[in-house]
Amino acid sequence: MDTEKIDQIVDEHQGEAxxxxxxxxxxxxxxxxxxxxxxxxxxxxxxxPLTRIRHIATFYKAFxxxxxxxxxxxxxxxxxxxxxxxxxxxxxxQDLTGxxxxxxxxELKFSLExxxxxGCCALGPVMVVDGKTHGKLSPAGTANVLKSYE
Amino acid sequence: MARIDSPEELAKLRQEVVSHRDxxxxxxxxxxxxxxxASGASQVVAAVKTEIERQGLQAAxxxxxxxxxxxxxxxxxxxxxxxxxxxLQVTPDDVPEIISRTLxxxxxxxxxxxxDPAAGEKVTRESxxxxxxxQQRLVFGPNRKIDPKxxxxxxxxxxxxxxARALFEMSPEQVIEEVKRANLRGRGGAGxxxxxxxxxxxxxPGEPKYVVVNCDEGDPGAYMDRSLMEGNPxxxxxxxxxxxYAIGANEGFVxxxxxxxxxxxxxxxxxxxxxxxxxxxxxxxxxxFDFEVKVHRGAGAFVCGEETALLMSLExxxxxxxxxxxxxxxxxxxxxxxxxxxVETWATVPLIINRGAAAFASIGTEGSKxxxxxxxxxxxxxxxxxxxxxxxTLRDIVFNIGGGIPGGKKFKAVQTGxxxxxxxxxxxxxxxxxFDELTRAGSxxxxxxxxxxxxxxxxxxxxxxxxxxxxxxxxxxxLPCREGLRQMHSILTKITEGKGKEGDIELLExxxxxxREASLCALGKTAPNPFLSTFRxxxxxxxxxIKDRRCPALSCKALIxxxxxxxxxxxxxxxxxxxxxxxxxxxKKKIHIIDQDxxxxxxxxxxxxxxxxDAVRKISGEPVPPPIPEDRRTxxxxxxxxxxx
Numbered sequence: 001m002d003t004e005k006i007d008q009i010v011d012e013h014q015g016e017a018x019x020x021x022x023x024x025x026x027x028x029x030x031x032x033x034x035x036x037x038x039x040x041x042x043x044x045x046x047x048x049p050l051t052r053i054r055h056i057a058t059f060y061k062a063f064x065x066x067x068x069x070x071x072x073x074x075x076x077x078x079x080x081x082x083x084x085x086x087x088x089x090x091x092x093x094q095d096l097t098g099x100x101x102x103x104x105x106x107e108l109k110f111s112l113e114x115x116x117x118x119g120c121c122a123l124g125p126v127m128v129v130d131g132k133t134h135g136k137l138s139p140a141g142t143a144n145v146l147k148s149y150e
Numbered sequence: 151m152a153r154i155d156s157p158e159e160l161a162k163l164r165q166e167v168v169s170h171r172d173x174x175x176x177x178x179x180x181x182x183x184x185x186x187x188a189s190g191a192s193q194v195v196a197a198v199k200t201e202i203e204r205q206g207l208q209a210a211x212x213x214x215x216x217x218x219x220x221x222x223x224x225x226x227x228x229x230x231x232x233x234x235x236x237x238l239q240v241t242p243d244d245v246p247e248i249i250s251r252t253l254x255x256x257x258x259x260x261x262x263x264x265x266d267p268a269a270g271e272k273v274t275r276e277s278x279x280x281x282x283x284x285q286q287r288l289v290f291g292p293n294r295k296i297d298p299k300x301x302x303x304x305x306x307x308x309x310x311x312x313x314a315r316a317l318f319e320m321s322p323e324q325v326i327e328e329v330k331r332a333n334l335r336g337r338g339g340a341g342x343x344x345x346x347x348x349x350x351x352x353x354x355p356g357e358p359k360y361v362v363v364n365c366d367e368g369d370p371g372a373y374m375d376r377s378l379m380e381g382n383p384x385x386x387x388x389x390x391x392x393x394x395y396a397i398g399a400n401e402g403f404v405x406x407x408x409x410x411x412x413x414x415x416x417x418x419x420x421x422x423x424x425x426x427x428x429x430x431x432x433x434x435x436x437x438x439f440d441f442e443v444k445v446h447r448g449a450g451a452f453v454c455g456e457e458t459a460l461l462m463s464l465e466x467x468x469x470x471x472x473x474x475x476x477x478x479x480x481x482x483x484x485x486x487x488x489x490x491x492x493v494e495t496w497a498t499v500p501l502i503i504n505r506g507a508a509a510f511a512s513i514g515t516e517g518s519k520x521x522x523x524x525x526x527x528x529x530x531x532x533x534x535x536x537x538x539x540x541x542x543t544l545r546d547i548v549f550n551i552g553g554g555i556p557g558g559k560k561f562k563a564v565q566t567g568x569x570x571x572x573x574x575x576x577x578x579x580x581x582x583x584x585f586d587e588l589t590r591a592g593s594x595x596x597x598x599x600x601x602x603x604x605x606x607x608x609x610x611x612x613x614x615x616x617x618x619x620x621x622x623x624x625x626x627x628x629l630p631c632r633e634g635l636r637q638m639h640s641i642l643t644k645i646t647e648g649k650g651k652e653g654d655i656e657l658l659e660x661x662x663x664x665x666r667e668a669s670l671c672a673l674g675k676t677a678p679n680p681f682l683s684t685f686r687x688x689x690x691x692x693x694x695x696i697k698d699r700r701c702p703a704l705s706c707k708a709l710i711x712x713x714x715x716x717x718x719x720x721x722x723x724x725x726x727x728x729x730x731x732x733x734x735x736x737x738k739k740k741i742h743i744i745d746q747d748x749x750x751x752x753x754x755x756x757x758x759x760x761x762x763x764d765a766v767r768k769i770s771g772e773p774v775p776p777p778i779p780e781d782r783r784t785x786x787x788x789x790x791x792x793x794x795x
Contacts, residue, residue, distance in 0.1 A: 016466075017466060018464075018465055018466035019466060020466040020467075021446075021447075021449050021463065021466055022446065022447060024449070025408060025447055025449055052467070055467075055468050056449075056467070056468055059451060059468040059469070059625075060448075060449035060450050060451050060468075060469075061449070061450030061451060062408055062449040062450040063449065077370075078370030078371050079370045079371040079527070079528065079565065079569075079599070079601045079615070079616075080370070080371045080527035080528045080533070080601055082370075082615050083528045083529060083601065083603055083607050083612075084528070084529070085753075087707075088752060088753060091752070092730075092752070115409065116368065116370040116452070116619065117369070117370035117371055117372070117373065118184070118188075118409075119184045119185065119373035119376050119377075119410075120184055120185045120188040120189075120222065121185075121222065121371060121373070121525065121527035121528075121533050122185055122222035122223045122225070122527075122533035122534065123185070123188055123189065124527075126188075133188035135188060135189070138754070138757055139730070139752050139753070139754055140728055140730070140754055140757075140758075143730070
């Protein structure tokens, strides 16, 4: 972890304690997780107790306290996708990767998350891998998509 | 760009922008909303730019990527004005032909037009397509006309005229009066009258005052706020500045989900452009009124759509709701008077100031005025965003605009109001959609999600799904919500697994009552709704699950089995090859049989069996017929099978 980078993020927000969530969001997007050292540094710089940082890091879904895999798989389980069979897609991905939502496999290949609506309901059920949207998925189609990732 | 320092300069700039645009010159708009981008719109936008240059038309033709047009089902969409020619499901390969045939030779590319399924006729003009024809797109319509990154496009369609009018021709009290007379009700869920809320914040003692845009659109299946923010952030900002002037606030916040990166980006650009033009910041349009806006990204918590939780989150702490009263209008952000409205509400404000309260209030029903944007999703032919006048019937929305249920299936219910809304069954399809009627039917308007369900949707599973969502999203502060929902979810899960028992329903009802009575915020108070409304209208489905261990919709995995009808199987090998669990036995000319012990009920065989064979069936509540004997498994001839017969 790079202390200077963290300091730079904190400085961009004028070191205000109320910008804690925005600071954590930027660290999350930089590292794809919140490393412990980074949280200690933020706590020092913003003069916010670590307990409050942990409270926020566990309350909001955007934050992860563990490192993420090379490929981030997001499965939409919004209502429109649900009635179109998102559960079957999710089951298939869990079967193939051996991980559940919120988990990362031991080889750090895939991280799996469920999301509540990506706003492309016309394409449901939808899975997003590393930002690329795969729509109208069947369980068999899902398997094909996952195979294409190394 | 120079600052605009008076309404006259604004009018002059608008005049200048418009004078450079020939209303008869061809304009190509490509929908670049999230839905279309996911189906490949960015390549189409790029192809249009390249092709226009390649064919030497850059001087004669305008082209732009715009916000969402609404007809997400058929994206990517291209509309060519002034003729309004609408092409659907366009790929980059279609673009050269569109440019040469339509723009150069003035001919229509027939194969890309909408085909009316009823009449079988092709429809050229966008506004003649049934999906659009029955809508009234007052708030959402401008999306198609502007590039969200270009403030000139917004000026060209009359943007910031309402702001100039409010700042120079109206007092703050008059603005509030106008909004009150329009009877605008909050589009975010509860439907509270906006004007009254503004007045309360204006009259509340304490300085400074704040205004907030709630763009924490958390309801799954609802994406109108996102599409407005992505496609036309200027209208939201214009409404916000007008509201800030009326209330007396000099500082505003936009709370926006970080899951909406494009909306965050376009809003950021819009704020920058507005600041450069003197439409935001100190001394707006030379009126002496100062106003600045900050963007706060939400970090993913459904409860933050609730206004007091949103304020906590803005203050940089966990988004747990506070008791009301005091309402935010009195004690909001950092204890100061704060007015929070939803994106669509803010975007409606310029319309009211421009057209006048009377014109706005002439649309809609007695208690609900104006138009409302709904996102029509689920088992529906035309998925998309629709803006309709309040008071339109559900039947009109689902069948005339939405095109009914795909695949010849039967309509079962439409779910409105988000996770804590309710389901409305077929016999109430003639219900007039407005705030009060939906509440009377046991549902609610919510933010405007409409999820259509057909015969294959199990209503017990729908209740379980929403309760699960809310259990997950409960902030955990109040026990009846935190623990009660957990118990409800566990009971509903057991019912969908065929482990329901006598007394479950009564227990669910008791838990519902406690959560409703004893939770602090709207999330907990309304959380039992998915159960209560599905139980009210679909009691029979609950009873079938509990008493007969049967799922009438053939959807609950634990209660169904897949079975291949030996009379219909032609031994085509399709399901056998595709079965991921090797649970199908068979071969060439050998009728396929599913090994029920190995089958995981994934449904692949059901999906792949060609519809003209229709051999795979789902069975629930009765035993699977025993496999046919080996000596009768040979397919002799289509329709007649079995050796020795």
